[in-house]
Amino acid sequence: MSARLHRSRWSRGVERLFELGIRLGGFAAVVLLSGIMLFVVGEAWPFLLGRFDAIEFFTSTEWFPDSVVKVRYGALALFVGTLSVTALAMVAAVPVGLLGAIYLAELAPPRVREPGKIIIELLAAIPSVVWGFIALTVVSPLMVSVLDLPVGLNVANGALVLALMSLPVIISLGEDALRAVPDSYREAAEALGATRWETTTRVVVPAARNGLLAAVLLGVSRVVGETMAVLMATGHSVRIPHSIFDPVRTLTATIAAELGEAPKGGEHYRALFTIGLCLFVITFVINWLADRLIRRAAHRV
Amino acid sequence: MFEATEKTRGRVGRSHVMSLALGLLTVLLAAPTLIVLAVLVYRGAPALSLDFLLSPPRAGMTAGGIFPAIVGTFYLVGLSLLVSVPLGVMGAVYLTEYARPGRLLDFVHLAIVNLAGVPSIVHALFGVGAFVVFMRLGTSILAASLTLAVMNLPIVIAATRESLLAVPYSFRQASWALGASRAQTVWHIVLPNALPGILTGVVFAVSRAAGETAPILFTGVAFYLPSLPNNVFDQCMALSMHLFTITTQVVGVPESYPAATALVLIALVLSANAVSVVLRSRHRKNRRW
Amino acid sequence: MLRPALLITLLLTACRGPSDRVVVQNKGSDTMVNLAQAWAETFVLTHPRMAVEVSGGGSGTGIAALIQGSVDIANSSRAIRPEEADAAFKRHGRKVVAHMVALDALAVFVNSANPTDSLSFEQLACIFGEGGTCESWSDLGVTVPGCRDNQIVRVSRQSNSGTFQYFRETVVGPKKDLRLGSLDLNGSSETIRLVETTPCAIGYVGMGYLSPRVKPVCVSSGPDQPCVPPTALTARRHEYPITRPLFMYTLENPTDAQRVFLDWVGSAEGLRVLEHTGYVAVEPVVASGEAQ
Numbered sequence: 001m002s003a004r005l006h007r008s009r010w011s012r013g014v015e016r017l018f019e020l021g022i023r024l025g026g027f028a029a030v031v032l033l034s035g036i037m038l039f040v041v042g043e044a045w046p047f048l049l050g051r052f053d054a055i056e057f058f059t060s061t062e063w064f065p066d067s068v069v070k071v072r073y074g075a076l077a078l079f080v081g082t083l084s085v086t087a088l089a090m091v092a093a094v095p096v097g098l099l100g101a102i103y104l105a106e107l108a109p110p111r112v113r114e115p116g117k118i119i120i121e122l123l124a125a126i127p128s129v130v131w132g133f134i135a136l137t138v139v140s141p142l143m144v145s146v147l148d149l150p151v152g153l154n155v156a157n158g159a160l161v162l163a164l165m166s167l168p169v170i171i172s173l174g175e176d177a178l179r180a181v182p183d184s185y186r187e188a189a190e191a192l193g194a195t196r197w198e199t200t201t202r203v204v205v206p207a208a209r210n211g212l213l214a215a216v217l218l219g220v221s222r223v224v225g226e227t228m229a230v231l232m233a234t235g236h237s238v239r240i241p242h243s244i245f246d247p248v249r250t251l252t253a254t255i256a257a258e259l260g261e262a263p264k265g266g267e268h269y270r271a272l273f274t275i276g277l278c279l280f281v282i283t284f285v286i287n288w289l290a291d292r293l294i295r296r297a298a299h300r301v
Numbered sequence: 302m303f304e305a306t307e308k309t310r311g312r313v314g315r316s317h318v319m320s321l322a323l324g325l326l327t328v329l330l331a332a333p334t335l336i337v338l339a340v341l342v343y344r345g346a347p348a349l350s351l352d353f354l355l356s357p358p359r360a361g362m363t364a365g366g367i368f369p370a371i372v373g374t375f376y377l378v379g380l381s382l383l384v385s386v387p388l389g390v391m392g393a394v395y396l397t398e399y400a401r402p403g404r405l406l407d408f409v410h411l412a413i414v415n416l417a418g419v420p421s422i423v424h425a426l427f428g429v430g431a432f433v434v435f436m437r438l439g440t441s442i443l444a445a446s447l448t449l450a451v452m453n454l455p456i457v458i459a460a461t462r463e464s465l466l467a468v469p470y471s472f473r474q475a476s477w478a479l480g481a482s483r484a485q486t487v488w489h490i491v492l493p494n495a496l497p498g499i500l501t502g503v504v505f506a507v508s509r510a511a512g513e514t515a516p517i518l519f520t521g522v523a524f525y526l527p528s529l530p531n532n533v534f535d536q537c538m539a540l541s542m543h544l545f546t547i548t549t550q551v552v553g554v555p556e557s558y559p560a561a562t563a564l565v566l567i568a569l570v571l572s573a574n575a576v577s578v579v580l581r582s583r584h585r586k587n588r589r590w
Numbered sequence: 591m592l593r594p595a596l597l598i599t600l601l602l603t604a605c606r607g608p609s610d611r612v613v614v615q616n617k618g619s620d621t622m623v624n625l626a627q628a629w630a631e632t633f634v635l636t637h638p639r640m641a642v643e644v645s646g647g648g649s650g651t652g653i654a655a656l657i658q659g660s661v662d663i664a665n666s667s668r669a670i671r672p673e674e675a676d677a678a679f680k681r682h683g684r685k686v687v688a689h690m691v692a693l694d695a696l697a698v699f700v701n702s703a704n705p706t707d708s709l710s711f712e713q714l715a716c717i718f719g720e721g722g723t724c725e726s727w728s729d730l731g732v733t734v735p736g737c738r739d740n741q742i743v744r745v746s747r748q749s750n751s752g753t754f755q756y757f758r759e760t761v762v763g764p765k766k767d768l769r770l771g772s773l774d775l776n777g778s779s780e781t782i783r784l785v786e787t788t789p790c791a792i793g794y795v796g797m798g799y800l801s802p803r804v805k806p807v808c809v810s811s812g813p814d815q816p817c818v819p820p821t822a823l824t825a826r827r828h829e830y831p832i833t834r835p836l837f838m839y840t841l842e843n844p845t846d847a848q849r850v851f852l853d854w855v856g857s858a859e860g861l862r863v864l865e866h867t868g869y870v871a872v873e874p875v876v877a878s879g880e881a882q
Contacts, residue, residue, distance in 0.1 A: 015482060015484045015485070018484045018488065019399075019483075019484050021391060022391050022394050022395050022398075022399065022484075022487075023395055023399065024391070025387065025388050025390075025391020025392055025394075025395060026391055026392045026394070026395025026396060026399070026400070027395075028388055028391075028392070029388050029389065029391070029392030029395075029454060029458060030392065030409055030412070032388075032451055032454060033412050033413065033416050033451075033454065033455065034412065035427070035431065036416065036419065036423070036424070036427045036451065039426075039427050039430040039431045039435075040423060040426055040427060040430070042430070043426070043430045061770070062770065063770065064749075064767055064770075065749065066749055067767045068758075068764065068765055068766070068767065069720075069765060069766065069767055077770075096326065096330070099323050099326055099327075100323075100326065100327050100330055102323065103320070103323035103324060103326070103327045104327065107319075107320040107323060107324070108324065108327070112324065112327075116327055116330075118578075119330060119331045119334055120330070121574055121578070122334050122338075122571070123330070123333070123334045125508060125512075125567065125570045125571050125574050126334070126337060126567060126570075127511075127512030127513070127514070127541060127566060127567070127570060128512065128513070128514065128515075129512075129514045129541045129542075129544050129545050129563075129566075130337075130341075130544065130563045130566065130567060132545070132548075133544060133548050133559055133560075133563055134337055134340070136548060136549075136780065136783070137548070137559070137783070138340055140784070140787065141787040144787055144788055144789075145787075148738055149738060150737065150738045150739065150741045150743050150788070150790040151743045151773065151784075151788055151790065151791070152784075152787065152788065153773060153784065164333050167330065193309075195312050195313050195315070195316035196316045196320065197312075197315060197316035197319045197320065198312065198316065218418065221418045222418075224420065225418070225419070225420025225421065225422065225423070226420070227420065227421060227422040227514075227515040228514045228515055228541075228545065231776070232545075232548070232549065232776075232780075235773045236748075236773060236774045236775060236776075237770075237771055237772060237773045237774065238770040238771060238774075239770060239771040247773055249774070252420060252422045252515075255422050255425070255426065256422055256425075256515055256518060257748050257774070257776065258748065258749075259425070259426070259429065259518075259519050260518070260519055261620070261648050261751075263650075264429075264433075264434055265434070272426070273426055273430070276422065276423045276426040279420050279422070279423055280419060280420075280423050283415075283418050283419055283420060283423075284415050284419075286418070287414060287415045287417075287418040288411065288414075288415060291411065291414045291415070359631065360628070360631075360866070362627075523645060524623055524627065524644075524645070524646060525623075525627045525631075525644060526643070528641060536645070545776075546777075547779075548779070548780070549775065549776040549777040549779055549780040550624075550776060550777030550778060550779055550780070551624065551777070551778075551779055552778050552779045552782060552799040552801075552868065553799075554779070
């Protein structure tokens with residue numbers, strides 16, 4: 001090691017340059033990242049100061065961004081759409097995901113664990129637009145013919161796809177959280193005569209509680225931000241759903257569907273940035289909470 | 302040593318039963334993945350051929366192949382990596398090896414963690430606002446690649462940072478003790494040891510860039526282009542976008558085409574993932590500490 | 591961030607091959623993007639030294655680009671406004687010339703199980719329009735087998751698509767909105783697939799996109815008007831009430847390349863492509879008359 005170092009002893013100039021590069025790179029990365037926030041706020045700003053009416057935006061379901069009669073920006077139905085799809089997806093994904101994580105981390109024999117992880121990675125590798133394609137061409141006709149529904153693009157279809165998409169996140173992060181629990185905990189429990197199941201449920205899972213919650217939160221954040229799959233699966237219909245088989249429209253899908261033809265710099269364009277800002281804030285809060293939980297967990301262990 | 306009482310046997314039995322039940326549940330998880338893949342193969346296989354991969358769409362996308370979309374995806378992924386990898390690695394090196402711990406570093410860490418979770422459609426908004434409009438790049442390969450690069454930057458930084466931190470501190474101390482400078486230590490000791498972890502992050506960035514549709518939808522991808530792009534200011538086609546287009550918009554596309562396009566897209570993403578699996582297992586084997 | 595980007599740009603532009611093709615730039619209406627693309631693709635087969643580039647963005651975008659001089663041909667699914675034509679004349683000193691290249695007839699269609707045969711504008715406004723009260727097929731006096739609760743599932747399009755706007759203007763009137771709560775899909779193909787598999791559904795789509803697995807209905811524009819089925823013939827005779835012309839606009843005295851392309855579009859070969867993509871050919875007599 002020292003011989004290699006000796007041969008390539010750098011001149012001061014080269015070293016300065018290397019460090020300058022690193023500093024510049026680090027600086028650029030930080031600037032770029034804060035730029036996202038600035039740009040989204042900046043583009044939404046004129047709308048927020050001008051046409052924006054918080055009461056209309058958050059309480060009206062009338063989303064008519066290019067009405068010929070009266071332009072209205074009521075986004076309530078879009079928020080409810082995102083909320084309903086997310087909630088239903090989580091009802092399905094959280095128990096399955098956490099139980100899967102517990103099994104893979106604590107109970108599975110190694111020859112099951114490895115293929116299990118490969119399956120999870122396979123699930124994670126299917127891109128969003130492919131899920132949308134499946135929802136549209138496979139799930140939707142099935143829902144109509146098997147469940148005798150009026151329409152197959154709805155909350156349940158979107159939630160099914162989103163649940164499958166969030167499972168890899170919840171399982172792999174949940175597994176990490178369980179693994180972070182020191183073996184001494186397990187050894188102590190087993191020394192007291194606890195079975196594998198008792199050790200898992202009464203010692204390891206409670207110890208990993210924060211990390212597991214963080215895994216769930218990050219799953220939620222993934223689902224809230226998902227775009228293409230919900231655009232294709234939920235029916236893209238502005239309304240407050242009365243059942244899980246009603247179509248809805250989400251915040252993300254609205255941006256994806258309307259940004260292309262909203263004239264740049266216009267009111268509609270800025271209204272879409274305002275929706276983007278809301279999404280940014282929602283996911284920011286969720287991620288921040290998850291990060292705090294993870295750090296607290298790391299701190300304690 | 303201990304007498305197995307009735308009660309203990311019951312508890313052990315329950316432990317086994319629960320293990321088995323959760324095992325079954327996990328096996329069930331494999332079902333959706335396998336069903337999706339099976340459906341895609343069943344529907345897409347008739348279309349898959351060398352000709353499909355190597356010819357452009359014809360007859361208003363109802364015939365021909367997906368060659369320009371494959372090429373476009375490679376351009377977008379490649380160009381976005383050229384930006385996100387050097388910047389991300391330099392950023393992470395700066396944050397872990399140079400920056401002094403303190404409030405600023407905590408803040409930057411928080412920003413990175415959060416930005417890794419920002420929805421891709423918000424990155425699309427940023428791309429349109431910053432690159433297409435503000436920097437006047439128009440809808441172009443460059444604007445789309447930069448958008449993907451920004452989306453992947455926090456991921457590359459986080460992966461690099463994690464693998465830099467995993468290199469034991471004693472390695473650095475040993476290097477300094479031998480008279481090496483900070484920069485030399487980073488270049489000769491820290492980075493080579495962290496390389497497999499960094500590569501895993503890069504591979505993840507590849508699969509994300511190839512699979513995402515939302516960030517490129519408005520920043521550089523065209524519906525149809527008669528010829529391959531000449532330079533980075535042209536638009537290009539992309540597999541993910543092409544799948545969306547032929548699924549929702551173009552009428553008369555043979556049933557097998559979207560499924561075959563999805564298969565090619567998944568194959569690309571999976572081959573990137575396979576590289577990461579190999580790297581990780583090698584890394585585990587070669588780790589000497 | 592700028593440095594590497596700039597470097598890459600320089601590198602990639604350096605590799606750019608020499609291009610000796612004459613390019614015709616074509617931009618505008620998203621309704622026409624399929625058609626323009628199909629034309630572009632077939633055209634270059636017989637004109638290897640030319641290329642036609644097609645992009646969407648909407649009719650307004652195309653016309654704005656023509657005024658700015660950044661495209662050769664603007665595709666538009668509406669007639670150019672006088673102020674737009676003036677702006678182009680002021681800027682270039684050349685008048686804008688209209689070429690009516692096709693007709694777009696929107697067919698209203700239902701699932702093949704639906705017994706409905708005809709609908710009036712009034713009924714369509716009741717189904718789709720704001721303030722309309724038709725929620726169930728019973729309101730129209732039919733029972734759809736296989737449709738739960740006999741509920742009407744309205745399939746519409748995204749509010750910024752030209753197809754949506756034209757449907758709205760024609761069917762519910764220029765100063766009225768469509769009712770919220772419809773499924774606003776991304777494209778024609780998605781619309782047709784959904785109606786094919788959904789007994790309760792009703793949708794609208796460019797006539798040529800209709801598949802044999804859905805059922806188009808005849809449409810009457812008023813109480814004493816005849817019910818007209820959507821066919822190429824009724825569209826060409828302007829009898830079918832939801833028919834609109836599609837235009838390509840150029841500046842006066844087009845270049846040779848533009849003229850060659852536009853002439854080809856009107857040729858037998860161009861018409862063959864047109865019919866494949868789902869639009870209706872304009873009869874030559876009508877075309878020249880309207881273009882003035």
